[in-house]
Amino acid sequence: MQLKIYNSLTAEKEIFTPINGDKVGMYVCGPTVYSNVHLGNVRTFLNFDFIYRSLSHLGYKVRYVRNITDAGHLTDDGDVNNDRFVKQSRLEKLEPMEIVQKYTVDFHKVLEKFNLLPPTIEPTATGHIIEQIELTKDLIEKGLAYESNGSVYFDVRTYNEKGGNYGELSKRNIDELFANTRDLDGQNEKKNPQDFALWKKASPEHIMKWISPWGEGFPGWHLECTAMSTKYLGEQFDIHGGGMDLKFPHHECEIAQGKGCNGVEPVKYWMHANMLTMNGARMSKSTGNYILPQELISGENDFFEKAFHPSVVRFNFLQAHYRSVLDISNEAMLASEKGFQRLMEAVKILMSQESKAKNQEQSSFDLKAWKEKCYDALNDDFNSPILISHLFEAVSFIFKLKDEKETISLEDLEELKTLMNGFVFDVLGLQNIEENNNAKLDQTLQVLIELRNQARKAKNFELSDQIRDKLLAEGIELKDGRDGTSYVLN
Numbered sequence: 001m002q003l004k005i006y007n008s009l010t011a012e013k014e015i016f017t018p019i020n021g022d023k024v025g026m027y028v029c030g031p032t033v034y035s036n037v038h039l040g041n042v043r044t045f046l047n048f049d050f051i052y053r054s055l056s057h058l059g060y061k062v063r064y065v066r067n068i069t070d071a072g073h074l075t076d077d078g079d080v081n082n083d084r085f086v087k088q089s090r091l092e093k094l095e096p097m098e099i100v101q102k103y104t105v106d107f108h109k110v111l112e113k114f115n116l117l118p119p120t121i122e123p124t125a126t127g128h129i130i131e132q133i134e135l136t137k138d139l140i141e142k143g144l145a146y147e148s149n150g151s152v153y154f155d156v157r158t159y160n161e162k163g164g165n166y167g168e169l170s171k172r173n174i175d176e177l178f179a180n181t182r183d184l185d186g187q188n189e190k191k192n193p194q195d196f197a198l199w200k201k202a203s204p205e206h207i208m209k210w211i212s213p214w215g216e217g218f219p220g221w222h223l224e225c226t227a228m229s230t231k232y233l234g235e236q237f238d239i240h241g242g243g244m245d246l247k248f249p250h251h252e253c254e255i256a257q258g259k260g261c262n263g264v265e266p267v268k269y270w271m272h273a274n275m276l277t278m279n280g281a282r283m284s285k286s287t288g289n290y291i292l293p294q295e296l297i298s299g300e301n302d303f304f305e306k307a308f309h310p311s312v313v314r315f316n317f318l319q320a321h322y323r324s325v326l327d328i329s330n331e332a333m334l335a336s337e338k339g340f341q342r343l344m345e346a347v348k349i350l351m352s353q354e355s356k357a358k359n360q361e362q363s364s365f366d367l368k369a370w371k372e373k374c375y376d377a378l379n380d381d382f383n384s385p386i387l388i389s390h391l392f393e394a395v396s397f398i399f400k401l402k403d404e405k406e407t408i409s410l411e412d413l414e415e416l417k418t419l420m421n422g423f424v425f426d427v428l429g430l431q432n433i434e435e436n437n438n439a440k441l442d443q444t445l446q447v448l449i450e451l452r453n454q455a456r457k458a459k460n461f462e463l464s465d466q467i468r469d470k471l472l473a474e475g476i477e478l479k480d481g482r483d484g485t486s487y488v489l490n
Helices: 039-057 084-092 096-113 126-141 156-161 174-180 221-233 244-262 293-298 310-318 330-350 367-379 384-402 410-427 433-457 461-473
Strands: 004-007 012-015 023-028 061-066 145-148 151-154 196-201 217-219 237-243 267-273 276-278 326-328 476-481 484-489
Touching: 004 267, 023 039, 023 221, 039 061, 039 096, 039 237, 039 267, 039 276, 039 293, 039 310, 039 410, 061 221, 084 096, 096 293, 126 145, 126 151, 126 196, 126 217, 126 221, 126 244, 151 244, 156 174, 156 244, 196 221, 196 244, 217 221, 221 237, 221 244, 237 244, 244 267, 293 310, 310 330, 310 384, 326 330, 330 384, 330 410, 367 384, 367 410, 384 410, 433 461, 433 476, 433 484, 461 476
Parallel strands: 023 061, 023 237, 237 267, 276 326
Antiparallel strands: 004 012, 145 151, 151 196, 196 217, 476 484
């Protein structure tokens, strides 16, 4: 089966045909780093991590670009004081770039906990100011943008008159958009209400600003992604992803900018991940129906009865298709935890089945048909819930195999091991909690051994003996030898 991807631009599943053979260029809109990454963001990035892993598993060579928006994120094109970085820096009494650093670090730490692979390239908006200025100059020269009072705006009406189709992604009627636009501060600078900022004039007190041909200012939010995606992936690339909320106006504006500059559709396949809800309602700070990733995995919240390991949360997220709304609740997370534990137990059992397979010439499990179904799920627009359902067919077989109610040949056993490891760990990106906990235990014990060694060097034998005795009481025996101190779990 050929890989098919649902293209938001055409609203159809299409056979995936990369521009350059088996090389795939994929751009995903990254975070705006002015606050802690929220759980809905994690779901979006996790879905594209799964897509990235799947493409790689299917044999494609992927250049995955995910940006960091660290400047110029205006919620509208009006008051420049609505810049989220400026507002947050005033709130926390920090420099804007301190805000950027603080929440970029938080973003990376959270994604690492959920076992997301890093992108191939992670560019920042502030690192590409020159490229954004050049794009703006190009659009002005082509008659698709104009300067007004030190700001520069994209001319949507002229773009459409010259053959563009603003609204093609979101399926919005341009005349209705003009008619229904609400008045905002700063709109008097524009020719038309739907024109959007490429460059904004900075007020004297604005901190994040750069010199440009139009005076001191900062880039428009939409322009940043066009500059970074085209620089690293070319004027036209394969996949552009992001959350459903970015379809309009952000991605609509990206299409207009790309076509305006280069005369071609910038992206072949637009992919959008759907939203995350909690307890049947949209997550919102104002209503209190809101939880941060760390609060979910630590158990320090009022919604869930216990803490859930990041791999359990990841498993829960992947039980829904990336284009479907996913609702999380205490009951749903408990069910996912049970399913995750059963899956991991099956993998563990599978790895110990070699002796039972040596004398088997035939298998009671149709491995070829099962393998085909798993790959069909991946090729059908990265259908993670269907893939997981097929994995649990193998799980049922593995438990029966353990009880000697099923048989498998050694050849099939080895292939099943490879396939299960590939799908569970490489594609779904799950982690074995038991192995993870063992690694943490080893790290903790090495710290305690080092503290004991330091106490002995300082002739603080009371403390060194106390560390040894307390560990022994917990079933951990320290053994001193020529090569240092080791431990044995009793």
